[in-house]
Amino acid sequence: MANMAQAIRMALHYAEENLGVTDIFGEDVGAPLGGVFTAIQGLKTAWNTPLDERGIIGMAMGLAMGGARPVAEIQFCDYIYNTIDLLKLAGNTCWASIGQWNLPMVVMTPVGSGIRGSLYHSHSFDATATHIPGWKIVMPSNPLDAYGLMISACREKNPVMYLKPKALLRIKGEAPIPGEPGDDKQLSKMIDAPLGDRSKWRAQWPDLTAYAVPIGKARIARPGGQLTVVSYGRTLPLCVKAAETTGLDAEVIDLRSLWPYDWECIKESVKKTGRVLYVNEDTEVTNFGEHLVRRTVDELFYELMAPPRLLAGKFVPGIGLADALEMASVPQLGDISEAMQKLAAEAP
Amino acid sequence: MANMAQAIRMALHYAEENLGVTDIFGEDVGAPLGGVFTAIQGLKTAWNTPLDERGIIGMAMGLAMGGARPVAEIQFCDYIYNTIDLLKLAGNTCWASIGQWNLPMVVMTPVGSGIRGSLYHSHSFDATATHIPGWKIVMPSNPLDAYGLMISACREKNPVMYLKPKALLRIKGEAPIPGEPGDDKQLSKMIDAPLGDRSKWRAQWPDLTAYAVPIGKARIARPGGQLTVVSYGRTLPLCVKAAETTGLDAEVIDLRSLWPYDWECIKESVKKTGRVLYVNEDTEVTNFGEHLVRRTVDELFYELMAPPRLLAGKFVPGIGLADALEMASVPQLGDISEAMQKLAAEAP
Amino acid sequence: MAPRERKLKAVPAGPLVTHSDELPLDKKLLLQMHELMVKTRVLEERLIAMYKSGHGYFWIGGPGEEAFNVPLGLLIKKGRGPAFDFLHFHYRQSGTLLAMGEDPINSLRQMKNTATDPYSGGRNFAGHFSKRDWNIVPVSSPIEVQYAMAPGTALVQKRHGGDGITIVTGGDAGTAEGDFASCLIWSSRPGNELPVLIIVTNNRWGISTSYNTQQSAARLSDRGVAFQMRTKTIDGNDPISAYLELKEAMEYVRTERKPYLVEANVSRLFGHSSASGANYVKEEVDCITQFEERLEEQGLLSKKDAQAVREKWNEQIADMARAVKDEPQPDPATIFDHTFASEET
Amino acid sequence: MAPRERKLKAVPAGPLVTHSDELPLDKKLLLQMHELMVKTRVLEERLIAMYKSGHGYFWIGGPGEEAFNVPLGLLIKKGRGPAFDFLHFHYRQSGTLLAMGEDPINSLRQMKNTATDPYSGGRNFAGHFSKRDWNIVPVSSPIEVQYAMAPGTALVQKRHGGDGITIVTGGDAGTAEGDFASCLIWSSRPGNELPVLIIVTNNRWGISTSYNTQQSAARLSDRGVAFQMRTKTIDGNDPISAYLELKEAMEYVRTERKPYLVEANVSRLFGHSSASGANYVKEEVDCITQFEERLEEQGLLSKKDAQAVREKWNEQIADMARAVKDEPQPDPATIFDHTFASEET
Numbered sequence A, B: 001m002a003n004m005a006q007a008i009r010m011a012l013h014y015a016e017e018n019l020g021v022t023d024i025f026g027e028d029v030g031a032p033l034g035g036v037f038t039a040i041q042g043l044k045t046a047w048n049t050p051l052d053e054r055g056i057i058g059m060a061m062g063l064a065m066g067g068a069r070p071v072a073e074i075q076f077c078d079y080i081y082n083t084i085d086l087l088k089l090a091g092n093t094c095w096a097s098i099g100q101w102n103l104p105m106v107v108m109t110p111v112g113s114g115i116r117g118s119l120y121h122s123h124s125f126d127a128t129a130t131h132i133p134g135w136k137i138v139m140p141s142n143p144l145d146a147y148g149l150m151i152s153a154c155r156e157k158n159p160v161m162y163l164k165p166k167a168l169l170r171i172k173g174e175a176p177i178p179g180e181p182g183d184d185k186q187l188s189k190m191i192d193a194p195l196g197d198r199s200k201w202r203a204q205w206p207d208l209t210a211y212a213v214p215i216g217k218a219r220i221a222r223p224g225g226q227l228t229v230v231s232y233g234r235t236l237p238l239c240v241k242a243a244e245t246t247g248l249d250a251e252v253i254d255l256r257s258l259w260p261y262d263w264e265c266i267k268e269s270v271k272k273t274g275r276v277l278y279v280n281e282d283t284e285v286t287n288f289g290e291h292l293v294r295r296t297v298d299e300l301f302y303e304l305m306a307p308p309r310l311l312a313g314k315f316v317p318g319i320g321l322a323d324a325l326e327m328a329s330v331p332q333l334g335d336i337s338e339a340m341q342k343l344a345a346e347a348p
Numbered sequence C, D: 001m002a003p004r005e006r007k008l009k010a011v012p013a014g015p016l017v018t019h020s021d022e023l024p025l026d027k028k029l030l031l032q033m034h035e036l037m038v039k040t041r042v043l044e045e046r047l048i049a050m051y052k053s054g055h056g057y058f059w060i061g062g063p064g065e066e067a068f069n070v071p072l073g074l075l076i077k078k079g080r081g082p083a084f085d086f087l088h089f090h091y092r093q094s095g096t097l098l099a100m101g102e103d104p105i106n107s108l109r110q111m112k113n114t115a116t117d118p119y120s121g122g123r124n125f126a127g128h129f130s131k132r133d134w135n136i137v138p139v140s141s142p143i144e145v146q147y148a149m150a151p152g153t154a155l156v157q158k159r160h161g162g163d164g165i166t167i168v169t170g171g172d173a174g175t176a177e178g179d180f181a182s183c184l185i186w187s188s189r190p191g192n193e194l195p196v197l198i199i200v201t202n203n204r205w206g207i208s209t210s211y212n213t214q215q216s217a218a219r220l221s222d223r224g225v226a227f228q229m230r231t232k233t234i235d236g237n238d239p240i241s242a243y244l245e246l247k248e249a250m251e252y253v254r255t256e257r258k259p260y261l262v263e264a265n266v267s268r269l270f271g272h273s274s275a276s277g278a279n280y281v282k283e284e285v286d287c288i289t290q291f292e293e294r295l296e297e298q299g300l301l302s303k304k305d306a307q308a309v310r311e312k313w314n315e316q317i318a319d320m321a322r323a324v325k326d327e328p329q330p331d332p333a334t335i336f337d338h339t340f341a342s343e344e345t
């Protein structure tokens, strides 16, 4: 099966060929590198930019205004924070012009911990992104969703923030991308750039089909009745694993879309279980999971058997390089299992 | 009594004279204007900068590193969003250098609605600021607190974000600034720059004393036993008024410090009332009030008689210029009264 | 042995086009420009009057820049899509819109934030235009962000072919933001130069702060030199020189498909905005007075003619203001509208 | 009639200082520089070896820049507070630190993210120095932010008097960020010029992206010209020219209290970082080989001498690496420490 980087690459190829994507660009996104995580290798509209994140976002906005369909990359979300004003502007352009101008643009950026990235290659962006109106925000946790969400993102008329959980980019999927060859080695030979001289290399794309994951639709990653766990990105597979290893009958929801998000799916589950744990790895103060907690108490207070809980990143200024520091700063399997057990056992 | 702009000015004067403040700077902060809200008139260390917010924050950081004590202004918080990376850096410098470098710097910026400022003079910054570790964050709702919080901010060893609720800057206080003359006209004559040619004008400062409001300490603006209302900035006086006009026995807490915040004060009140409404005007998704709601359910779930509620700004891309649009976008007196009544009456 | 040091000789800012006695443009164009300049001024005066009498919350606009903005508008290739010019404008651009043929009543609507305001539906400040049919992207308040976006539309145009270009305008103080530098860099990537006319209108002020106290560039246009870009500084108070200079620069950008940086020295005739009082400033050159003197000298326009033009627009725009008075305000129930583009957009 | 257009003649980048036969620095200094260059290289090679053998998660550093970084370090006025130089460094500055007298063992500690790492306590990447006693502000990963902060320390120094200056360094690709332009503007405010030595080390790469494809400035130092700033482009692969050029520039900044922009052409000898393999690149000039040849030509250093220097440091640094192996990792309970400065700091 394809890994997530390959899945994104295939979706972008599909989008270049079929959805009108005109420009895939960012720092080191073009040949020869094809992105620091290889997710952009071999794409015909990919090009390298100056080292200037504001310029990248501005370029995406201008391209979208001009009628092109851009997919911009910010190399690490850690470096997107000098562009928040531009992101806000992209998010209000349609509104401010009472619908005259819409910006069909995708910004993708790797997020989260898991590669010993130290202070500046471990940031999360979900809290900040969800506070910006006018954007749709997605974050896959497996290659197939990564593929399907990118297809949807490239069909959108509005700005889409596509968050790539960097810890999962090299993880293979359990379900095939529609069209990928059965053999992983063959896939790699077809679409992974070779080491060494790449100047004559061209990707050989499989015959891909339009598999779209609708924006706004969650996925029940594991059904259950005892408690609800809602997560996305890196922590999602850990939640599934925690459910398996603790033996709890936990329903694990992969939110996939952070905005708009699938409240119906969460609500239905919480109504059934009366207990809900939200898990993400952004720092925990003014965190998107707190929004979900608030919505939960707003609408489901009287159906709760225990307080809705949030397990998120510690409120520290950075993630330290040393293994022990990273592990202590953002939720790990053990933390999630423990939080689930506690919540399942909680009684007034 | 002094208004809030005058109070801030007096505190800054006190800080120049007694707390080692070396530089008060920003766009149009120096002579002749003294800041677009007059809060910096007549101050001896005030100077004008290039129109470059990143340069302003960078300058503040450099000054603090060099041993100076800067107070930087961002003219409107609407224009701070291209500096979030620098704010994050300021917030992690001490941590990243394991305590070698600390940054004693204050950034002040007008926030919020209330002046028909349209899309770009109505922003709030509390949600974004509270998500940045390593900063202390304050926001006064009356002149005396504005004075006392600025004194504390200028004594801090760490970066302090001082949010000025622009709707309240011209409102006079109910308690005098220690040292201000009893007569408002006299005060104005002493410290307000005259219209017309100001080149020869010098402020005549009253004999001010060091009144400090400790960072992290809330104030009970109105005691009560029926429900708790927690707010800050522009909406705080509206909460007090709503309590008065509805006749509810509401305890209104003025948080004053957003980080660190006075959880003990909130907790004690909520334990007593079992009902709490958080009010602020930032957009409501991934909002600091949602953090407070989360903390409330985390720690006080079983003492609650109703779900903790948040009344905040609508999740819209901007505040529209027309009166009706602004009023519909951020909490007004009527909205607060209604939310309080509903909460007080709520029964499962 | 020491490496070569480079210095550009400082050239004093100011008019660089010398006036010949004979006017190098034909009479019809000259009178057209004059009328549009007057029409613009009258519109701005009306907007200020509306603000002062409580029919608007905030005024900002372009009086003092008519001699530059009107020729700019006349030279624009107007239309929708990449075959036409894309326009990333500053908030002082009313003269350009009127020269393009825009109806002044829409500015009055935006001033009064009526639901009928076609630019923003009563959501945004005066001077914050947006008109998709003419490729006018929304003017937004944050200074200089337009310079970050302009290379994007220009790239589309470069690929599209033809002679459509991107034009971006902004003030002098704003060039201190990094976005101005970004625009220079992205417009001049080697082999990927873009058809952008990069304009700075230098009125030597940013609100209360004078240019001379904050920036050392003797000519702002020199910022483009290191990027091997054509640059010039022109007299934006003279519509004739502005017209000729802009024409030359635009022709270069249209045909060479490369950037050009133009700095235009202009006046700020009513201060920064309503926040600074919006009163007439006598110390600055008034481009209309100056142009009328010149036209009179040349026997092209009498004082009476000039007066008639002014009165005509005074009346017409006063009528418009009356008409706008009764137009509806936006419905508060619409605050969420257009947060996202609908599928049919 | 057309306003004057300006073009700087493009000057090819590369060595601009011609080598005379006799070396213009005394033997002691030359040999000192050589030894420090070798020591730096050996340190970097050790760091790379540690990474490759799993004793660190990430490597980035300065091999290829020794000929520039070492003279820089020797010329710095080292100490704490505004009387001394403030240093806002790039992540390739190991040679500068060693030339200043820093113990290389601390780099090994940071590489292994030990609790004993004095720069960051095991929190930050290799090459991310911080040393308050020498005014070395924390190196941080975001490209170019140091240029936004540098004017701040320089302002303190300008007021303080004396000859302490601020030095800021960064790479070529990073100059595309607006912060580089901000630094030029804030350092050259008329009447408020600041004592900043603004340095760009141009290795003609940003990770995998070559300078020539993204930036049109023939010389990056030309970016300073519009700001009436002294500028030069120097050969950063030659320690002699680097020493002399830096000395001249520093003297100017120290005495005139005004900014100076220096671009140094350097090599990137092991690729961008461990992310790109960290292998020796044969195509680039190796400043140590080149310098050793020159010293040999002049009879100042034999091949054997050079070999001895290298072996000495190889051994010493290998010893250090062994010593560091057993040093403790940070305690996870400390993650919140230093979020805020304690009252006693």
Ligand SMILES: Cc1ncc(C[n+]2csc(CCOP(=O)(O)OP(=O)(O)O)c2C)c(N)n1
Binding pocket: B027, B051, B053, B075, B079, C092, C141, C142, C143, C144, C170, C171, C172, C173, C174, C175, C203, C205, C206, C207, C272
């Ligand atoms: C990013 C940003 N910072 C600050 C402001 C507040 N502001 C509005 S106009 C202005 C001055 C602009 O001066 P300049 O660029 O010279 O344009 P001018 O108004 O003179 O035409 C300032 C500081 C803003 N709108 N945006």
Ligand SMILES: Cc1ncc(C[n+]2csc(CCOP(=O)(O)OP(=O)(O)O)c2C)c(N)n1
Binding pocket: A027, A051, A053, A075, A079, D092, D141, D142, D143, D144, D170, D171, D172, D173, D174, D175, D203, D205, D206, D207, D268, D272
């Ligand atoms: C703001 C920011 N954007 C992107 C990156 C990722 N990044 C790290 S180094 C680098 C290239 C830097 O090139 P240059 O400035 O020339 O310095 P060099 O590494 O060549 O010395 C990039 C893009 C970053 N660290 N910071």
Ligand SMILES: [Mg+2]
Binding pocket: C171, C172, C173, C201, C202, C203, C204, C205, C206, C207
């Ligand atoms: Mg100006």
Ligand SMILES: [Mg+2]
Binding pocket: D171, D172, D173, D201, D202, D203, D204, D205, D206, D207
């Ligand atoms: Mg480089």
